Amino acid sequence: QVQLVESGGGLVQAGGSLRLSCAASGIAFKLYAMGWYRQAPGNQRELVARISTRGTTNYADSVKGRFTISRDNAKNTVYLQMNSLKPEDTAVYYCNTNWGDYDYWGQGTQVTVSS
Numbered sequence: 001q002v003q004l005v006e007s008g009g010g011l012v013q014a015g016g017s018l019r020l021s022c023a024a025s026g027i028a029f030k031l032y033a034m035g036w037y038r039q040a041p042g043n044q045r046e047l048v049a050r051i052s053t054r055g056t057t058n059y060a061d062s063v064k065g066r067f068t069i070s071r072d073n074a075k076n077t078v079y080l081q082m083n084s085l086k087p088e089d090t091a092v093y094y095c096n097t098n099w100g101d102y103d104y105w106g107q108g109t110q111v112t113v114s115s
Contacts, residue, residue, distance in 0.1 A: 001025075001026045002024075002025070002026040002027050002097075002102075002104045003024070003025045003026055004022055004023075004024050004095040004096070004097065004104055004105065004106035005022065005023045005024075005025075005095075005106055005107070006020060006021065006022050006093065006094065006095050006106040006107065006108060006109040007020070007021050007022075007023075007109060008020040008021050008109060009093060009109030009110045009111045010110075010111070010112070011112045011113075011114065012085055012111075012112070012113055012114070013113070013114050014085060014086055014087055014113055014114065014115050015084060015085065016085050016113070017081070017082060017083045017084075017085065018082045018085065018111060019079060019080070019081050019082070020036065020079065020080040020082070020093055020095075020109060020111075021077055021078075021079055022034070022036075022077060022078045022079075022080075022095030022106055023075075023076060023077050024076045024077070024078070024095075024097070025076065027097065027099075027104075029073055029076040030053060030073040031053060032053065032097045032098075032099065033050060033051065033052045033053055033097065033098075034050070034051050034069075034071060034078040034095065034096070034097050035047060035048075035049065035050040035051070035095070035096045035097065036048040036049050036050075036069060036078075036080045036093055036094070036095060036096070037093070037094045037096055038089075038091035038092065038093045038094065038111075039091055039092050039094070039108075040088075040090060040091040040092075043091075045094070046060065047060060048060050048063055048067065048080070048093070049063065049067055049068075049069035049080060050069065051069045051070065051071050051078065055071070057069050062088075063082075063089075066082065066083050066084045066085075067080060067081065067082050067083070068080070068081040068083075069081075078095065080093070082111070085111075085113045086113060087113045087114065087115045088113075089111060089113050090111060090112050090113050091110075091111060092108040092109065092110050092111075093108060093109050093110075093111055094106055094108045
């Protein structure tokens with residue numbers, strides 16, 4: 001059974017930092033690309049960052065230069081370091097992976113950035 005468990009969300013002032021973690025189980029983690037998505041109220045879920053099995057990364061334009069995605073295959077964990085946070089970064093952040101037709105999501109972690 002695949003499980004993705006996010007942690008690290010919270011309330012932070014604008015300009016602050018948070019680090020999200022996503023612990024994966026039930027998969028051969030090193031074989032899976034991993035991603036972080038977010039969804040703000042009234043908005044569609046959007047891709048924030050993605051990291052391939054080889055460590056290649058890509059980012060949404062809105063977070064480039066502020067967020068960093070990384071992975072630790074020994075710990076089956078993917079991270080999202082978020083710096084210089086803005087109020088518009090407020091959302092529920094979800095961890096994601098997929099394999100063929102199968103799409104897996106975590107339960108989400110709330111990030112709230114106050115102005």
